Amino acid sequence: MLIRNQDVRKGGFMARSNMTVAEMIGLFLDPAAPVQITAFDGSHFGDSAAPLHLEIKNSRAIYYIAENPNDLGLARAYLQGDLDSPDLQPGNPYQVFKDLVALKKYVKKPGKADLARMAAAIFSHGIRIPEPPAIEGPSLAKRLTEGLRPHTRKGDAATVSYHYDQSNDFYRLFLGSSMTYTCAVFEKPTDTLEAAQEHKLNMVLDKMNLKKGDRLLDVGCGWGSMEVAAAKRGIHVIGVTLAEEQVEWAQEWIRKEGLGDLAEVRLMDYRDVPESGFDGICSIGMMEHVGYKQYPSYFKEMMDKLRPGGILLNHQITRTNSHDNKRAGGFIDRYIFPDGELASPAEIELAIQDTGFEVMTQENLRQHYALTLQHWTENLQDNWEQAKTMVGEPKARLWGLYMAGSRLNFEINNIQVHQFQCIKPDPATGTYSYPLRPWWDR
Known part of the structure; x- marks a missing residue:
């Protein structure tokens, strides 16, 4: 019997089985855990x-995990409040995550007979x-x-809107x-978030x-912070994003700063920007949406839009090696970045160079992102009641x-974030001169 039930009741879950939930857990964890x-x-x-x-x-948590014994099943149970912890800080489950990682060395692999007995216990009154x-x-x-095919204009518009139009x-x-x-980017760990973002x-x-x-062309401009910073330097900047909420915020920010003669934000796919000959292009945290197979065409777009000697600054989250699967897991795909993909820094640099760019520097900012996320989760924790009022507790739980989880993964080097500084050579000579030593403050 297959039962689809939104409100799985607490009572009677083990009525037809002599196996408790604790005994099930004992199949997977050493008693010393x-x-x-x-x-x-x-x-x-x-x-x-x-x-x-x-x-x-409640039993719903068990069914979620039995259906998807991975990050998706656990996330569903947590977001619904079916799986929780009294040790958890509202909006900031970081310490609980860290303690869970410490359990890995206590994990056991149950035998087939034990798994069958557990399945019989769970489904003894129907598969829910x-x-x-x-x-x-x-x-x-x-x-x-x-x-909505991945990484098409229509698909990208839908998935970006899903994440950012909150x-x-x-x-x-x-x-x-x-x-x-x-x-x-932090000069020291005690820097404020605002100082580090500036x-x-x-x-x-x-x-x-x-x-x-x-x-300057800013690809995936977000809420316009780069546009405001660039325009205050007298730089003419166009920012593009696929999120309407971001466009509205950025346009209002630019208007309030009196920078409308220098800065512009458009609701536009980067592939549809008609201008070219830019002195610089930055892509900060947008490449996660592009798709690994689209890297060559993406960097070709960037090349075509730059003048010779123009610089591309490409900043993106990366895998630590080239062997890992590019696609995100079920939780990230369903809840955070649909169709999101990550590649290793080596694979990204290969795509950049094969397009014809010269890579001047590559910088790993992994530890900086962990610090950034620490600030964000602490801010959410400090504003927890307001967050629940704004978006509801399940969505507030989701962002925490x-x-x-991202903070912990950056800390333990499961993921990284890299900046690639690339120059477009003169097509006539295949090269372009630039200062012999770095000219910027790291």
Whole structure:
């Protein structure tokens, strides 16, 4: 019997089985694991003195995890409040994540007989498939049926809108006054987020060696912080994004600063920008949406839009090696970046060079992104009640989950973020001269 039920009841889950939830957990974790787990059926796993405490509040959590025994199943249970922890800081589950990672060495692999016994216990009164949380986005298969092929203009517009067309005021709760949703650059760990974001914007502009009167294209401009920073230097800048909410915010910001004669933000795909001959192009945290197979055509677009001697500053999250799968897992694909893909720095640099650019520098900012995310999660934690009011608790939980998990993954070097500084050679000579030593403040 297949039952699809949004509200799986607490009672009776183990009525037809003699196996408790704690016994199921014991199939996968050594008894010495530093965690205590309490379950809705009254069973307990682990010592109450353990540093980490988890609560499985109802049977729906079990069905979510049984259907998707990976990050998607766990995320669904957490977002619905079915899986929780009294140790968790509202909006900032970072420490709980860190403690969970410490459990890896206690993980066991159960035998086939034990797995069969567990499955029988779970499904003893019917196979239940609870509905996913209402905030979950469609699967790749569903997106394809709607004509949203990955990394096409239509597909990109839909997926970018899904992530960024949230409440601007909600983003401001954790991004702060800079409204900059990319890795900041810290001179020292005690820098404020605002100072580190200002440093990052200035460093990017300096790396492109832009002067007053130069022309800049900002691909994936977000809420306009780069446009404001560039225009204040007298640089003519065009920013493009596929998120309407960002365009509205950026245009208003530019108007308030009185920079409308220098800065412009458009709701536009980067492939549709008609201008060319730019002195610089920056792409800060946008390449995650492009797709690995589209790298050659993307960098060709950048090459065509730059003047000879113009500089591309490409900044993106990366895999640590070339062997990992490019596509994100189920959680990220359904909830954060549909169709998002990450490649290694070597693969990116190869695509850049094969397009004809000369790579001048490559810089890894992994530790800086971990610090940035620490600030964002702490901001969300400080504004937790307001966040819940704005977007509802499941979505507020989602952003805390995503950012805290990302912070930990940057810290333990599961992912990195790289800046590539690239110059377009003169097509006649195949080269272009630039200063012998770095001219910017790192």
